[in-house]
Amino acid sequence: MPHLFKRNRALLDGALQAMKTREFWTPFPEVPSGKIYGETARADGEADFAALVGKPFSIPDHPEDVHLGKEQSPWGLELDLSYPAAPVQTLLAASEAAFAEWSQTNIETRVGVLLEVLSRLNKKSFLIGHATVHTTGQAFPMAFQAGGPHAQDRGLEAVAAAYAEMTASALDAVWQKPQGRGEPIVLRKHWTVVPRGISLTIGCNTFPCWNSYPGLFASLATGNTAIVKPHPMAILPLAITVKVLREVLAEEGLPVDTVLLAADEPETPVTREIVEAAAVKIVDYTGSSTFGGWIRKNAGDALLFTEETGVNSVVITGTGDFSGMCANLAFSFALYSGQMCTSPQNIYAPKAGIDTDEGHKSFDEVISGIAAAIDHLLADPEQASSICGTIVSPATMKRIETARSAGRIVRDSGTASAGRSATPLIVAVGDEDKLHEQECFGPVVFAIATGTAAEAIDRAACLARDKGAITAAVYATDQHLIDGAAASFARAGVNLSVNLTGNIYVNQSAAFSDFHVTGANPAGNASLTDTAFVAPRFRRVMIRWPISD
Amino acid sequence: MPHLFKRNRALLDGALQAMKTREFWTPFPEVPSGKIYGETARADGEADFAALVGKPFSIPDHPEDVHLGKEQSPWGLELDLSYPAAPVQTLLAASEAAFAEWSQTNIETRVGVLLEVLSRLNKKSFLIGHATVHTTGQAFPMAFQAGGPHAQDRGLEAVAAAYAEMTASALDAVWQKPQGRGEPIVLRKHWTVVPRGISLTIGCNTFPCWNSYPGLFASLATGNTAIVKPHPMAILPLAITVKVLREVLAEEGLPVDTVLLAADEPETPVTREIVEAAAVKIVDYTGSSTFGGWIRKNAGDALLFTEETGVNSVVITGTGDFSGMCANLAFSFALYSGQMCTSPQNIYAPKAGIDTDEGHKSFDEVISGIAAAIDHLLADPEQASSICGTIVSPATMKRIETARSAGRIVRDSGTASAGRSATPLIVAVGDEDKLHEQECFGPVVFAIATGTAAEAIDRAACLARDKGAITAAVYATDQHLIDGAAASFARAGVNLSVNLTGNIYVNQSAAFSDFHVTGANPAGNASLTDTAFVAPRFRRVMIRWPISD
Structure with missing residues (x-):
């Protein structure tokens, strides 16, 4: 058994077991505590990050014609980072050269390498946390989790799913077919796991690690090589990841170009050229x-997994805990200023209002209640900043401005205390408004009054089915309504959270338990991590021969 | 537990076990014997078939505006069969209506229905055998196996793979997240299997059941409804299948339109209209x-699985059993006159000849040896007919004529004793001939002399990678060459048979053990039956709620 596989076996076994039971499990603690990560971990992470800022980022032996990079921290820190870069053709050639060896390694060797990488990335969670802060604009607590342990969880999940599928059927068999009273026919059979080729991981600005690790680790585990193309404004977290991957590969005497970084700048993007390359077999x-549609048209015969645009909704039909509901939703709307793919955008509630533990509440009272809860949550400027983080893209500021005139402003957007920030805007809109039927990425909440509770569910589910959605939330005390919502959102292919209060939010998706993105609506087909996400990344090819030979 | 699931549980368990070990297993005996299928089975099958000929084929309650059908037996029997048919929009509406209920049935109910159907189809294997004879032009022994038990094996394999994947992770879980010294967060979670919608199965002329059952049964098992579109010249075997499916559905009080037949005639095809329908989500x-390419462009967002054109090769570099090799290949070339997707087409051998147990053989002697073995195999007219069957498409006769002028004829094509028939043509071709680099469907064998044994392997593997291939065979005594061939054909994504002699042939693909089509070259992506073939036919959608509720 390869030594790295042996060393990290418990990680794999734990993941495999949890993915069956879907119960809570994680090997990577989400609390950024010195008690867990070591007394000096926090300081070390800060120092490591400070040592990177203002210097060219080095990746030993990486193809490198130039150093480039124009990341800007939404928090205002001067980054002045640059990364090794080479022409696309150089990267493709290096990846193909590495493929010859990496594709031939056995399953346990590959999986062992990747488990070791995840273990080492976990130890760098504070550094990755800071790198994530200054590229995504998240506040540190979220950046630590989303860039560190939660991303590592999703990477491990992908490795485990790939391992399970590669080992689901025997790789060697003796096939003995009876021939009546004659001697049986006996064949020996052997199957080889054959990967597809070069994989391309296209990262996003908001969750560079969390959204990239599943595809990256799944492709590598199944024997493909990988080119990591970060968003030009969020390179550092993935550059660190690539560096750690290459470190372990080098230690094991495996080709370091199995993983390459394709860094670029906003004015000179390289993504299209890589997508169009015939050698790229997985994207x-x-x-x-919009860009997802372009990839679908131009990726040739490459296998494509996506997470795309969607509109997530909250449906409020009644609650036994009005203040708990408002506080819970306030946090969901404020967290990272609505810049999560799981952030809710629309609130649907009956225009006649709802029954609650605090008596009947009119539609306006429901929305105002949520607005007040947001005000309360964000009253302390430091806490506001630590929840909202910053706005990563200037385009989001424009969207907020546009949304302000879509209807009646119930809560205006303000600033948190640091960086380019914006707190949630709540706008009550009528049927004539169409803006709310599109994704309005950022801290924008549309409140829509409907005829009945059932209509509220129906409208949210229909929008999800048509425009895509990754999450939905419903508040209801009537079990009939909950059952109806369950059926409607199942048809719309959206995971539904019911009556969340307290410290668990619709935005949250737990690895090993929640499948993130169902694949059943336009929000994408990358279901993290089901078998469909890993199985087609490789193929089985057999050789068979008579046993006498 | 649903009664049909309980009744057929052993079928499912046997399949699940065999698919893991890849050892020999089948519940459906391939020998058309009265001792196995019942003393009257043969006579009953003949009588049942005779009773169908010359009459409209009835499918109770099937949408039916007209009766149509223009099948012609390549054996010459007057069929005069017709089938209920309705406009595509009528079929789509009926399928959508059935979807509402079928998609909501639970996994064990659906799987139980399909297992029962396969059991009943098995009992009709003689009838299906005759139906297959007169639509595909196969001789009875092959038609019985390929239309009956072997197709049922592949259907069962698909049902088992779907069942395994649907039940691979818990459908209910209690998720309990520790909160330090505080109370844990506890959520209850439930997942629903959500199918994609209407599936379309497009059958072929040569193996209507064998090639259609995997997709059809996989789609149905995962909760999709199905429209079965047979080749216009091979409707009857699938019409019988649809009828049995609907019979069991009706008995169980489930919507019979879960499965519909879309019969058409060559002059008025309906396939394109169904493929283009937005409601069709799996093809x-x-x-x-050629038509596969059209489907890829026009199927919208439907999931697509295909088995397409390819060129299968035999590479001969040496053998310890020259006569055994020639006899084995003779059967492979003659069987169903090369009209199998697994039939070999090209022979590559070094121009300097090969070493054998009968001493050195020149290239010409190798090819002549195979030609002589074919002559010997087909010397008896009745045996010739029972091996070669007939030529199903007149276009194949033209292809034979074209191939005759591609090079030097080593063995000319003749006739078997009955129907429209043609025995294998062997043509030795040079590098200037390009015909052999395309699929030349039918009893056409091209013999190509290469510089070395390694070059023979290389050329066959490269052609497979470029043009697709489902099988490859190599004869070699040098283990180095075998290892090289194993690596080359693995890269080309082709299953390789080594040194086959005796009663096992490169054409044969055994369910539960051999993955048919690897998905790793242009011959298709429908790997029968791996997880990738079943997993994306459905999605999991979750509802989660705090446990106190």
């Missing part, structure tokens, strides 16, 4: 449906 | 790459 993409 | 297709 994992997170981003807008 | 399984067997046929030419």
Whole structure:
């Protein structure tokens, strides 16, 4: 058994077991605590990050014609980072050269390498946390989790799913076919796992690690080589990842170009050229449906997994805990200023209002209740900043401005205390408004009054089915309504959270338990991590021969 | 547990076990014997078939505006069969209506229905054998196996693979997340299997059941409804299948329109209209790459699985059993006159000849040896007919004529004793001939002399990678060459048979053990039956709620 596989076996076994039971499990603690990560971990992470800023980022032996990079921290820190870069043809040639060896390694060797990488990435979670802060504009607590342990969880999940599928059927068999009273026919059979070729992982600006790790690790585990193409404004977290991957590959005497970084700048993007390359056989993409559509048309016969645009909704038909509901939703709307693919955007509630533990509440009272809860949550500027983070893209500021005139402003967007920030805007809109039927990425909440509770469910589910959605939330006390919502959102292919209060939010998706993106609506087909996400990344090819030979 | 699931549980368990070990297993005996199928089975099958000929084929309650059908037996029997048919829009509406209920049935109910159907189809294997004879032109022994038990094996394999994947992770879980010293967060989660919608199975002329059952049964098992579109010249075997499916559905009080027949005639095809329908979410297709390409462009967002054109090769570099090799290949070339997707077409051998147990053989002697073995095999007219069957498409006769002028004729094509028939043509071709680099469907064998044994392997593997291939065979005594061939054909994504002699042939693909089509070259992506073939036919959608609720 390869030593790295042996060393990290418990990680794999734990993941495999959890993915069956879907119960809570993680090997990578989400709390950025010195008690867990070591007393000096926090300081070390800060120092490691400070040592990177203002210097060219080096990746030993990486193809390198120039150093480039124009990342800008939404928090205002001067980054002045640059990365090794080479022409696309150089990267493709290097990846193909590495493929010859990497594709021939056995399953346990590959999986062992990747488990070791995840273990080492976990130890760098503070560094990755800071790198994530200054590229995504997230506040540190979220950046630590989403760039560190939660991303590592999803990477491990992908490795485990790939391992399970590669080993689901025997790789060697003796096939003995009876021949009546004659001697049986006996064949020996052997199957080889054959990967597809070069994989391309296209990262996004908001969750560079979390959204990239599943495809990247799944492709590598199944024997493909990988080119990691980060968003030009969020390179560092993935550059660190690529560097760690190459370190372990080098230690094991495996080709380091198995993983390559394709860094670029906003004015000179390289993504299209890589997508169009015939040698690229797998594309994992997170981003807008507009560019997703372009990839679908231009990726040739490459296998394509995407997470794209969607509109997530909250349906409020009643609650036994009005203040708990408002506080819970306030956090969901404010967290990272609505820049999560799981952030809710629309609130649907009956215009006649709802029954609650605090008595009947009119539609306006429901929306105002949520607005007040947001005000309360964000009253302390430091806490506001630590929840909202910053706005990663200037385009989001424009969207907020446009949304302000879509209807009646219930809560205006303000600033958190640091960086380019914006707190949630709540706008009550009527049927004539069409803006709310599109993804309005950022801290924008549309409140829509409907005829009945059933209509509220129906409208949210229909929108999800037509425009895509990754999450939905419903608040209801009537079990009939909950059952109806369950059926409607199942048809719309959206995971539904019911009556969440307290410290668990519709935005949250737990690895090993929640399948993130169902694949059953336009928000994407990359279901993290089901078998469909890993199985077609490789093929089985057999050789068979008579046993006498 | 649903009664049909309980009744047929052993079928499922046997399949699940065999698919893991890849050892020999089948519940459906391939020998058309009265001792196995019942003393009257043969006579009953003949009588049942005779009772169908010359009459409209009835499918109770099937949408039916007209009766149509123009099948012609390549054996010359007057069929005069017709089938219920309705406009595509009528079929789509009926399928959508059935989807509402079928998609909501639970996994064990659906799987139980399909297992029962396969059991009943098995009992009709003699009838299906005769139906297959007179639509595909196969001789009875092959028609019985390929239309009956072997197709049922592949159907069962698809059902088992779907069942395994649907039940691979828990459908209910309690998720309990520790909160330090505080109370844990506890959520209950439930997942629903959500099918994609209407599936379309496009059958081929040569193996209507064998090639259609995997996609059809996989789609149905995962909760999709199905429209079965047979080749216009091979409707009857699938019409019988649809009828049995609907019989069991009706008995169980489930919507019979879960499975519909879309029969058409050559002059008025309906396939394109169904493929283009937005409601069709899965397409399984067997046929030419030309029409496969059209489907890829026009199937919208439907999931597509195909088995398409390819060129299968035999590489001869040496053998320890020259006569055994020649006899084995003679049967492979003659069987169903090369009209199998697994039939070999090209022979590559070094121009300097090969070493054998009968001493050195020149290239010409090798090819002549195979030609002589074919002559010997087909010397008895009745045996010739029972091996070669007939030529199903008149276009194949033209292809033979064209191939005759491609090079030097080593063995000319003749006739078997009955129907429209043609025995194998062997043509030795030079490098200037390009015909052999295309699929030349039918009893056409091209013999190509190469510089070395390694070059023979290389050329066959490169052609497979470029043009697609489903099988490859190599004869070699040098283990180095075998290892090289194993690596080359693995890269080309082709299953390789080594040194086959005796009663096992490169054409044969055994369910539960051999993955048919690897998906790793242009011959198709429908790997029968791996997880990638079943997993994306459905999606999992979750509902989660706090446990206190």
